[in-house]
Amino acid sequence: MNIIEKVFSVSPAVRYVAVYRSGELASRQRDGAEGASSSESDRYEELLVNPTLLTLARQRGNIDCGGGKFVVVGYGNFYQLVIDLPDGHVSVCFDLGSNPLAYAEEIRALF
Structure with a gap:
């Protein structure tokens, strides 16, 4: 099982996974995800927005908060959890109604 499949197995609420490490981007979207953004838009989000x-x-x-481990973005159609990795990040979109924070440490442990 590859790493993206492992992230999908964390919860049935996972709708999209992207892994950006050492300049290489790999992503996959769950079939039938409603209100999904375009793959081209997702690509630029992973290359520009999420690293920023x-x-x-x-x-x-x-500065004085003990570091930064992740960011959660609440979009209108889904939540996006973006976890910092030493050589990039992993981005996981969840269905609305789920709690991305409940899965942050489990997903981080996969890496």
């Missing part, structure tokens, strides 16, 4: 959000949170956290 993590950098801002990490740098602020490093």
Whole structure:
């Protein structure tokens, strides 16, 4: 089982997984996910937006908050959990009604 499949197995509420490590991006979306964004939009989010959000949170956290481990974004159609990794990040979208924070440490442990 590859790492993306392992993340999907964490919860049936997982609708999208992207792993960006050492400059390489791999992603997959659950079949039939309603209100999904386009794959081109997702690509730019993983390459530009999510690394920027993590950098801002990490740098602020490093001042006097004990660091920064992840960011959660509440979009209209889903929640997105973006977890900082030493060489990139993992991005996991969850159905509304789920709690992404309940899975953050389990997903981090996979890496």
